Amino acid sequence: MSFSAAHISKRVFVGKLGSNISHGSLSSIYRLVPQPGNNTSITHNIFTHSQYNDPATRRSFLHTETSPENKTSSIMAAPQPHIKLYTDSTPNGIKITTALEELGLEYEVEHVDISTLRQKEPWYLEINPNGRIPAIVDTFDDGEPIRVFEGGSILQYLTERYDPEHKLSFPKGSREYYECNNWLFFQHGGIGPMQGQASHFLKYAPVKIEYGVKRYVTETRRLYSVLDTQLSKSKSGYLVGDHLSIADIANLSWVIFGEYTDVDMNAFPHLKEWEARLSARPGISKGFHIPKVLGIKSDDPEGAKKYQSHHADWVIRSQQLEQEAFARK
Structure with a gap:
C-alpha cells in the first residue's frame, strides 16, 4: 500500500541557524530566509575548514543584506505538518484531536467508525497493524510517508516534531x-x-x-x-x-x-x-x-446512554469475529 501524503521536494537537515554542520573536510552554514506568501527557504554555503574559520568569511554570509521582506530569521526552522488523522470519538481518539487543536496544527481527519469495524480492514491495517484507532500518517523529512500509531506515541511525535515552543511539552532532557x-x-x-x-x-x-x-x-x-x-x-x-x-x-x-x-x-x-x-x-x-x-x-441529557447503546453491539460483534478468526487458524 502507498500512503497518501503531501510531497516534500527534498530532505533538509537544519541545525541552529548560523551554526555549522560538518561534511568531512567541509562545513556548511545554514540560514532561514522568509519568502513572500508565508513561505521560507533555507540557504546554505559550503566552505573549507580554513574558509569557515575565517571570521570575515562567516560574517559575509551570515550578515548578507536581503530585501526588507526577506530578512534573515533567528528562529530554528520547523517541519511543516502534512498530517492525516484516522480516528473516532473515543477516549483514545480524542486525546489526539484535543492535542492537535491545542497545538494549533493543521490536519486532515478521516472518520474511522469503529462500530462498522473499518479499523479491521486491510487498508487500515497497513497504517496500524493492531487494528485500533487513532493513527496518523505524516510526511517525514525524506519526503516519504510515516505512520505513527498508539496514542502515546502520536502525542510524543507531535510534540517532539511540532512543539518547539513547548505548548504541550517540556525541553528534552529536563x-x-x-x-x-x-x-x-x-x-x-x-x-x-x-x-x-x-x-x-x-x-x-x-x-x-x-x-x-x-x-x-x-x-x-x-x-x-x-x-x-x-x-x-x-x-x-x-x-x-x-x-x-x-x-x-x-x-x-x-x-x-x-x-x-x-x-x-x-x-x-x-x-x-x-x-x-x-x-x-x-x-x-x-x-x-x-x-x-x-x-x-454534549448538551444531550441522553448523551451517555446513546454512547453506550452505540458501542455495545459492535464490541461484542468484534469479539465474536476475532474468536472465529482464531478458530479457523
Missing part, C-alpha cells in the same frame, strides 16, 4: 520532560487498560460478572486517587510543571468518562476541578467533538 513521560505512561499502562475493562464489564459484557465489575472499577478508582493526590500537590493545577502538557491531555481523555464507569468524581475534588477547568479550554472543547459529537460532552 526534569519536567521525564516527569511528563511518567504520567503519559501512567495513563497508557494504567488508566486506559483498567478503565477500559471497567467499561466493558459494566456496560458491554453480555453476562454481568460481578467480580470483573468490582475488580476493574475499584482499580480505576485507585488510579483516580493517584491523580487526585498528584494534583493536590501541584501549585500550577497541572500534572507536570507550570502548564498544560500531553500528560494532562492523555489522562483527561479517560477521566471525562469517569462517571460513565461508576466513578464518583466528588470523591476526587482536585481531579474533578482539573477536569472541569481543562474541558472548558477552547482547543480541548473543540477536540472533544472531532470527528463527531461526543455524547457525554
Whole structure:
C-alpha cells in the first residue's frame, strides 16, 4: 500500500541557524530566509575548514543584506505538518484531536467508525497493524510517508516534531520532560487498560460478572486517587510543571468518562476541578467533538446512554469475529 501524503521536494537537515554542520573536510552554514506568501527557504554555503574559520568569511554570509521582506530569521526552522488523522470519538481518539487543536496544527481527519469495524480492514491495517484507532500518517523529512500509531506515541511525535515552543511539552532532557513521560505512561499502562475493562464489564459484557465489575472499577478508582493526590500537590493545577502538557491531555481523555464507569468524581475534588477547568479550554472543547459529537460532552441529557447503546453491539460483534478468526487458524 502507498500512503497518501503531501510531497516534500527534498530532505533538509537544519541545525541552529548560523551554526555549522560538518561534511568531512567541509562545513556548511545554514540560514532561514522568509519568502513572500508565508513561505521560507533555507540557504546554505559550503566552505573549507580554513574558509569557515575565517571570521570575515562567516560574517559575509551570515550578515548578507536581503530585501526588507526577506530578512534573515533567528528562529530554528520547523517541519511543516502534512498530517492525516484516522480516528473516532473515543477516549483514545480524542486525546489526539484535543492535542492537535491545542497545538494549533493543521490536519486532515478521516472518520474511522469503529462500530462498522473499518479499523479491521486491510487498508487500515497497513497504517496500524493492531487494528485500533487513532493513527496518523505524516510526511517525514525524506519526503516519504510515516505512520505513527498508539496514542502515546502520536502525542510524543507531535510534540517532539511540532512543539518547539513547548505548548504541550517540556525541553528534552529536563526534569519536567521525564516527569511528563511518567504520567503519559501512567495513563497508557494504567488508566486506559483498567478503565477500559471497567467499561466493558459494566456496560458491554453480555453476562454481568460481578467480580470483573468490582475488580476493574475499584482499580480505576485507585488510579483516580493517584491523580487526585498528584494534583493536590501541584501549585500550577497541572500534572507536570507550570502548564498544560500531553500528560494532562492523555489522562483527561479517560477521566471525562469517569462517571460513565461508576466513578464518583466528588470523591476526587482536585481531579474533578482539573477536569472541569481543562474541558472548558477552547482547543480541548473543540477536540472533544472531532470527528463527531461526543455524547457525554454534549448538551444531550441522553448523551451517555446513546454512547453506550452505540458501542455495545459492535464490541461484542468484534469479539465474536476475532474468536472465529482464531478458530479457523
